[in-house]
Amino acid sequence: MRCRCWARGDCATIPCTHWDATHRRSSPRRTRTPCRHPEGSDGTTCRRKSRTRAVCGNGQQSVATKARLVYFRVDSAPRPCMAEPTQGTKLSGYIQLAVVAVVLAAGIYFGQAPDRIAVDPATPLGTNEEPPEVAVIEPVAGAHPASVVLTGTVGPHGIVAMMPSVNGGRVEWLSPAMRIGGAFKANEVLLRIEAKDYELDVAEAKSELRAAEARLERRRREGDAARIRRAQALVDKAQVVVERAELALSRAAFSLPFDGRIGQAQVSVGQVLSPGVSFGNAYATGALEVGAGIGNEDLAYLAPVAGRAATIMTDAGMFRGEVLRVSALVAPMSRLAQVFLKFADDTPLDSLPLPGSFATVRIEGDPFENTFLLPRAAEQPGGHVWVVKDGQLEAVTPTLLRRAMSDTIGRQTWLVRAFDTGEGVVVGSVFGSHRGMRVRVASSDD
Known part of the structure; x- marks a missing residue:
């Protein structure tokens, strides 16, 4: 027998069955009973009339009473043909959604940080704080040479x-x-x-x-x-x-x-x-030389470059050298010329570096009069320096001449025109520094 499901419109032709449920306090007993009708023909349809009774299309009631119909498909795996949700089920779902929305709103509200902090105007901030302490140097104006530092490679003059x-x-x-x-x-x-x-x-x-x-x-x-x-x-x-x-x-x-x-x-x-x-x-050990790239600006500063004294630093040690010549052409890729240096004549041959070794070359230039040689730590963001005058910071932008390599400090320095340093030039960064900020100069004992 095949019945038509009237509970959902999307159900196909399926066998109409119902569950005979007898509710007891100890344990419910359920039996599966097919929908009965007098004729038992395949064309009879079955529809749901109430929660406790099922009738066939010809008006005959099923033999079971207080029965609840449950429908299953015939041509696939058994799957319940669900009925429409009741009014109580819908109301319970709405209540759950409302509770979730309230919880999320409360979390967002209490999780926000306050936009402002209440401050008592009677106790202004910073009135009892001491000015920060800064380290300063007092550079001496004089004639300071600038060094041109290059990198190159040791190689033989000929093989x-x-x-x-x-x-x-x-x-x-x-x-x-x-x-x-x-x-x-x-x-x-x-x-x-x-x-x-x-x-x-x-x-x-x-x-x-x-x-x-x-x-x-x-x-x-x-x-x-x-x-x-x-x-x-x-x-x-x-x-x-x-x-x-x-x-x-x-x-x-x-x-x-x-x-x-x-x-x-x-x-x-x-x-x-x-x-x-x-x-x-x-190759001849006495014919070793160093080739290093040099820019046009450095060439102009060192001109004439041939014959200038130089210091050659390699993994094998530090050597005295001299500039021999400058290349006649500029490298097409780097746009740099080449300077070639030789080692001093009195250098022991067995102490010279091997060809192919990397080398750092420092060539001494002419001195600049009335200049300061400042450490790199004195340079502040923006290219200025802080000087202390009357216990306050004042910004000075010096005239930069060259970046130099100091022999005494051993690192890159700042060669600038001399200027009024006041109580000293600040070395290092100052937290929250600004023009007019009150500071204390650190004593030399510190």
């Missing part, structure tokens, strides 16, 4: 590619210095190539020379001037061949004409060296 000076040969001996990082002296033998072939060339050239000299003696005894001249030319030629053979023999022992260090080395005993093929490189 020499090592290649055999002869027609090559097999390496028969290597110096212990012929390794990456090895140090050597000028004209120190770094490797030897097998010299047997070159020794034979020398012997052959000397034999030819002796034969030419004997021929010259015969021509002299003959007294023919023309033949004597030709014989003399052959002797001179043989002498040149001997010298060339001896030079090749000497070059079988490879050396360099300067003190330096090995940058790269790809050679070992037994290796055959070919003419024109490099087996490593080296």
Whole structure:
């Protein structure tokens, strides 16, 4: 039997069933009973008439009394077909919403901070507070030089590619210095190539020379001037061949004409060296220099820059230096020129930094007359300084000449034109500072 649900308009054709509930004080008993009708045909419909009784479409009542109808779908999982909420249920929901709204409003109201704080006008603020204490310095006007600080890299003036000076040969001996990082002296033998072939060339050239000299003696005894001249030319030629053979023999022992260090080395005993093929490189330790970028403003201040004394600071230590030259072009990316500095001549070679090391360069400039050299801590936000006059703060904006690096302080300083400092220039920040603020100058004992 299929019934039509009249409790909700969106219910499809579903079997009409009801629950027979007998309420008892101990435990309720519920049984599920189908809606009965006389005919039992599939076309009969069932509708809800009251909370306690169900009737079929033909007017016949169901056998159960005091029954409450509950409807279920046929073509899906069982799901109750809910009836419209009662008036009591709606009222309970409205009451709950009202309670929540009242609680939220109370939380917002009591959570707000007061806009104003009541202050008793009879006791004004700050009347009993002492002026804050400030630290001051009293700079001395004088001629102060400004230093230009640059950053650069240590590098060799030139790197020499090592290649055999002869027609090559097999390496028969290597110096212990012929390794990456090895140090050597000028004209120190770094490797030897097998010299047997070159020794034979020398012997052959000397034999030819002796034969030419004997021929010259015969021509002299003959007294023919023309033949004597030709014989003399052959002797001179043989002498040149001997010298060339001896030079090749000497070059079988490879050396360099300067003190330096090995940058790269790809050679070992037994290796055959070919003419024109490099087996490593080296650089002269005395030709190390520092290249650093410099802006046009600093160049104009230091001009002429060549020959100026400088201090070079690296991880290996601090060294004295001198500016050698300035590049003729500006780098296209940084728009900076390059200055090149050399280390002092009396610097021990074994103490110099390695090529590729970073360096900080400080170049001394000309002094500025009637200036103050102020610490960076004296500069206040906005580019002014505080001076104390008659126990009050007064703002002064000095004329900035350069940012300098002080040798005594060891950090960046402020080179400005001299001005009236009053009782002193304030060092550091002052909380709540403003013009006319009363302050106390800290004593030197503090």
